[in-house]
Amino acid sequence: MLESYIKECLYFTANRLSRVVTKMAEDEFAVSGLAPTYAFLMMAVYDKEGISQKELSEILHLQPSTVTRLIEKLVQKKLITSKSEGRRSLIFCTEKGKALKSLIYECWDNLRARYNEILGQEQGDLLTLNLYQVSDQLERKE
Amino acid sequence: MLESYIKECLYFTANRLSRVVTKMAEDEFAVSGLAPTYAFLMMAVYDKEGISQKELSEILHLQPSTVTRLIEKLVQKKLITSKSEGRRSLIFCTEKGKALKSLIYECWDNLRARYNEILGQEQGDLLTLNLYQVSDQLERKE
DNA sequence: ATTTAATAGTTGTATGTACAAACAATAAAC
DNA sequence: GTTTATTGTTTGTACATACAACTATTAAAT
Numbered sequence: 621m622l623e624s625y626i627k628e629c630l631y632f633t634a635n636r637l638s639r640v641v642t643k644m645a646e647d648e649f650a651v652s653g654l655a656p657t658y659a660f661l662m663m664a665v666y667d668k669e670g671i672s673q674k675e676l677s678e679i680l681h682l683q684p685s686t687v688t689r690l691i692e693k694l695v696q697k698k699l700i701t702s703k704s705e706g707r708r709s710l711i712f713c714t715e716k717g718k719a720l721k722s723l724i725y726e727c728w729d730n731l732r733a734r735y736n737e738i739l740g741q742e743q744g745d746l747l748t749l750n751l752y753q754v755s756d757q758l759e760r761k762e
Numbered sequence: 763m764l765e766s767y768i769k770e771c772l773y774f775t776a777n778r779l780s781r782v783v784t785k786m787a788e789d790e791f792a793v794s795g796l797a798p799t800y801a802f803l804m805m806a807v808y809d810k811e812g813i814s815q816k817e818l819s820e821i822l823h824l825q826p827s828t829v830t831r832l833i834e835k836l837v838q839k840k841l842i843t844s845k846s847e848g849r850r851s852l853i854f855c856t857e858k859g860k861a862l863k864s865l866i867y868e869c870w871d872n873l874r875a876r877y878n879e880i881l882g883q884e885q886g887d888l889l890t891l892n893l894y895q896v897s898d899q900l901e902r903k904e
Numbered sequence: 905a906t907t908t909a910a911t912a913g914t915t916g917t918a919t920g921t922a923c924a925a926a927c928a929a930t931a932a933a934c
Numbered sequence: 935g936t937t938t939a940t941t942g943t944t945t946g947t948a949c950a951t952a953c954a955a956c957t958a959t960t961a962a963a964t
Contacts, residue, residue: 625805625870626821630877630886631787631798633893636823638780639921640900642950645773656773657950663767674912679768681778686951688914707912707959728767735772738899744772747896751775754889757880758782781951784920799920816942828921830944849929849942 641735648731652723653697656731657682659724661690662713665700666721670710681755783877790873794865795839798873799824801866803832804855807842808863812852823897 626632645656652659657680664679665671677687691711694700699717702709736744768774787798794801799822806821807813819829833853836842841859844851878886 626802627894628887628890629802629870629874630890630893631783631873632802632822633890633897634776634780634783637893637897637900638776639823640897641773641776643922644900655950660768660771660774672912680774681781682950683952684913685915685953689951692914704913709913728771731773732771735900739896743896745770747892748770748772748775750889751772751779752769754881754885755775755779755782758779758786758877785952797920814942819942824920825922826943827923827945831921834944846943851943 644734645731648734649724649727652720652727654720654724658690658694659727661687661694662699662717662720662724663728665711665713665717669712672708672710674708676711786876787873790876791866791869794862794869796862796866800832800836801869803829803836804841804859804862804866805870807853807855807859811854814850814852816850818853 642656649656649659654662660680661676664676668675673684673687673691676682676691677684680687682690691700691702694717695702697716698714699720701712701714703712704710732744739747784798791798791801796804802822803818806818810817815826815829815833818824818833819826822829824832833842833844836859837844839858840856841862843854843856845854846852874886881889
């Protein structure tokens with residue numbers, strides 16, 4: 621079968637899933653005016669005012685350079701401010717940023733509702749947990 | 763917990779896994795001089811000489827425009843040729859492309875071996891299958 | 905105290921992927 | 935047989951993410 625080695629490759633299936641879910645997420649977060657990753661960064665700031673870029677990079681599992689770029693854009697949009705303190709730079713939420721908070725959480729709920737409706741709450745949760753653990757396993761062994 | 767909504771979000775876990783596995787794959791395919799997606803496209807051509815872009819797009823689950831771009835690069839590298847036949851354009855492998863065949867398959871084997879060593883053959887296979895099916899479910903319901 | 909190493913962040917550059925709009929070729933409808 | 939719709943591919947543009955190299959700050963070692 622032509623497609624067999626596609627179906628049987630984690631590289632491919634993982635990327636495909638990522639594309640499918642990303643599309644859904646972009647869709648749900650669209651009303652907030654933010655792409656999903658930006659929204660998650662905002663959530664991390666809501667949770668900890670004055671969080672550092674390093675911490676963001678760890679929580680979001682993104683490279684520091686990527687976080688720098690995300691922050692740039694969010695500062696441009698005046699949703700956060702960045703205050704450098706020694707070699708670190710700490711991130712704070714603006715009023716405009718705070719105003720988005722409930723909308724962002726709503727989008728997040730909608731996203732989960734949407735895929736859980738298709739997968740079932742239990743399968744959705746299990747899958748999510750599973751992916752997290754597998755990523756951990758794979759990352760540790762590098 | 764700060765990270766809870768990250769761990770609990772399929773968007774995030776799926777993307778994280780995708781990044782982790784992509785890195786592994788890039789690593790394993792590096793000796794072939796190709797990024798993994800290009801290598802998979804080559805495999806599809808090995809399997810069916812004269813395959814059309816539409817078919818490639820379906821097999822690889824990528825947008826047509828993306829396939830156009832991939833092909834552009836592979837033609838540049840003289841690994842394939844593209845012959846337009848009516849409105850379709852059909853893809854053939856060059857000698858140089860054929861010469862890569864066994865190396866590419868080797869890389870693919872190494873990739874699977876590498877993550878199976880960490881996850882266990884069974885968990886690896888199950889996960890891969892699972893991801894494929896979940897993507898199908900999610901895509902059908904759009 | 906000076907030198908050296910480690911840590912945090914940034915900048916230039918590259919890549920994979922996509923969307924929307926355009927174009928070209930075929931098929932359907934009238 | 936023309937017009938209209940559909941299908942396959944391409945082009946312009948945009949975005950998320952990363953790596954490698956760099957700067958700046960703090961900590962360790964001598």
